[in-house]
Amino acid sequence: MIPELGHLALIIALCLAAAQSFFGLGGAQRGNLIWMNAVRPAAVGQSFFVMLAFGALAYAFLTNDFSVAYVAANSNIALPWVYKFTAVWGAHEGSLLLWVFVLAIWTVAVAHFSRHLPQDFSSRVLGVLGIISIGFLLFMLTTSDPFGRLLPPAAQGADLNPILQDPGMAIHPPMLYMGYVGMSVAFAFAVAALLSGRMDVMWARWSRPWTLVAWLFLTCGITFGSWWSYYVLGWGGFWFWDPVENASFMPWLVATALVHSLAVTEKRGAFKSWTALLAIAAFSLSLLGTFLVRSGILISVHAFASDPRRGIFILAMLGVFVGVALFLYAWRAPTFSQRGGGFKIFSRETFLLLNNVFLVVAAAAVLLGTLYPLVLGALKIGQISVGPPYFDHIFVPLMLPFFVLIGIGPYVRWKHGSVTEVLSKLRIPAALALWAGVVMIVLLRAEVSFIATAGVLLAAWTIFSALQEPLQRLWQRLHHRHVSLPRSVFGMSIAHLGAGLMILGVTVNTMLGITIDRVMKPGSSVAVHGYQFTFQGVHAVSGPNYRAVQGAFAVTRAGKKVALIYPEKRQFRHDVTTTNAAIAAGPFRDLYVALGNPLGQDSWSVRIEYKPLVRFIWLGGLTMMLGGFIATLDKRYRQVRVPATVDVSAPPKDADTDLAKAPER
């Protein structure tokens, strides 16, 4: 009964989504107030029914309703209840439901927080969101119904893929989807701006917090995905340049560019068309990510679908959304005033422009490396792949100058910067960075390479330059001087600090990490970077739905006990085995042990890794996220309502004078 209600809820949601987009776009076009007043209730109602459907599926999982085909295929009585819940998005149909569920959350948020916007604008935004909702609901109802019944019902259920039975899996997909789907809000704002002819400073100000929130969720999702693959899949790696990872990395790169470009549009009224194009691109890449992952053309843990209709449907949807948006862009964007603030070569604008160039080039390179093999394969020209070396070759030369600029940009004034002023401001970070580079060379003379030194130097440069501004203002405040640190500036500093920490972690871990594969017998030991790993043998253990062989390793350093860790080989039903590494984590290094293969006579092949600063990678990701969060709390995004008498299209005060002086283009 409940699954049928879930199915019905999806159909009702589809009807309401149709109403939402019709009244939203049509009402705004015709200036019909009655229609526009119907948009919010329709949007909230649509979201409510989507959430109801999600609840129905979750209920079916939690109550072991194996008469539902999707539940029977992805759950099992013996599964712990938490994983029964996360199994809701463990495969294709449910993850689509999660997609629309997340869209519903965003829609409700937009409906609630957009009341201060002009009604025609908010109606259009909700209308566009409604169309996206229609696309995905139709996709689900026609090709991937999660509520299909199984006759006769299964007695037990097949089980969730064991590698998905993990706490990381509870966090990674919802966070990633919050980011992916959040890009649809930035997209909806851009399309609404194009439709209403309101591509102006206020548009940038309105869509900025939404973009930031979507960006921080995307950052969070990618960070958790990397962490999860580190201890579940990865044999100790944190990033593999797997097409599925790239599918989330491309929207992230473009979204990062968008966040920076929006800053220029909001502050200075420049780069308007470019910002709109980036918003369209970020959403397109999110859809492309969905297509890559869900169509089954990529083969990995993430690829569930094998039904070609599904791939074609998503591809068609991608074509329609992107095609219409780009058409609208080509048609409307040139008609808007491109009058933005003029700026000198040495100015904040130039630095942000360079930021955008680097990030977009990086995204394009990832796109090429990801799609080219797929296209060749699809056209049956040949089977090739591009591995991590390609991406490393591209990313290292791109990121070296990028991280030089990241330290300078925030200190350059808008419009017309002064080289001497910036140089004097950046004395201390530059000195500290050089010092870090020298220390690196002196400490590690033998093992040091150019890239390692450059990476550490640039990481230190980024970190110190990011810290200088907030620390300086804090210092001044402690001395009773009245200085303010706007939250958006503070957030930016924190986010840049996170980028620095991440680069530090990536460089040090890649350059100085040690991996050793050894054959070990009980009692034998291996020394890695001063740590002594002693294998104490294996014994059998059993979990709620698996049996396992557990190894025990004692780790000592200079005779002192450091840790006792237990890597496992888990045996699930259907002959599925997973390797669960054991990690002795520390703030500055991880010690990583994984059981390889039994080699007979009690001996095992064992992988032992010493991973310096690997935690900094995820710490950096979380710090970036925190920075985005702080920036979102900035006061100017919290204006409750624009007074009716004020012309909202007028630029904000701080940009007023600049714009007045700006030369006519």
Add this chain to the structure above:
Amino acid sequence: MTPVRRKRLIIVVVIVAGVAMAAALGLQAFRKNLLYYFTPVQVAAGDAHVGQHFRMGGLVAMGSVQRSPGSMTVHFTLTDMQKSVPVVYTGILPDLFREGQGIVVYGTLDKQGLFVAQQVLAKHDAKYMPPEVAAAIKKAKAAQQAQIAAKGAS
């Protein structure tokens, strides 16, 4: 040229130069790191050069896996049901590596025609066969049938 235009021109030139350089670097990295994929039939036909890194997919032939006791070195044969290539690998094998399983190996061919693998990939699902392997087997089978048909006709 007005100062504004000159400035704009400089910016455009810098960006175009930068993007062109990035594109050149990218394409070069791309060419150098293209990784070909061959089937045992193609390897037997001499498509792969000695010393060239490439990937090869197929099934682990039944009864072919040989371990040297107490070492991580494994010898096995990779087959697409038509041709077979001997493979040697030293290291930890993935959990799903077993005889009859479809896998992909990465490495080089030595002068004796032995494939020295640096990486062995088996995917996460016991039922799963890499699409390349499935395609290779299908192709090999079709070729076999065509041969039989040709023999029957002659």
